Amino acid sequence: MNLTVHVKPGSRKGPLVAVDDPDALGPGAATSAPADASLTVYLQQRAVEGAANDALVKLLAKHFAVSKSAVTIVRGHTSRVKHVRIDHES
Numbered sequence: 001m002n003l004t005v006h007v008k009p010g011s012r013k014g015p016l017v018a019v020d021d022p023d024a025l026g027p028g029a030a031t032s033a034p035a036d037a038s039l040t041v042y043l044q045q046r047a048v049e050g051a052a053n054d055a056l057v058k059l060l061a062k063h064f065a066v067s068k069s070a071v072t073i074v075r076g077h078t079s080r081v082k083h084v085r086i087d088h089e090s
Helices: 051-063
Strands: 002-008 016-019 037-042 071-075 081-086
Touching: 002 051, 016 051, 037 051, 051 071, 051 081
Parallel strands: 002 037
Antiparallel strands: 002 081, 016 037, 071 081
16 A cells, blocks of 8 residues: 655654545555555654654554554655555555
């Protein structure tokens, strides 16, 4: 599954995953989400030395109930808008 993720580092709300399209995603929906699914993720970690990216991978793995190795940031390592791939483990 490919996602567009809007990351909000240094947020007081975090850690929180907000689904921009509530019908498209949720726990266990890793196989049915459309290619253009989008999430907003609030992280307490700041974007310093990759801390926010590491926290993003950990939070998405927990949210989708997959291992951290199944979550890959494809594009946007230094941007707040990231393209993430989640490989559904069978």
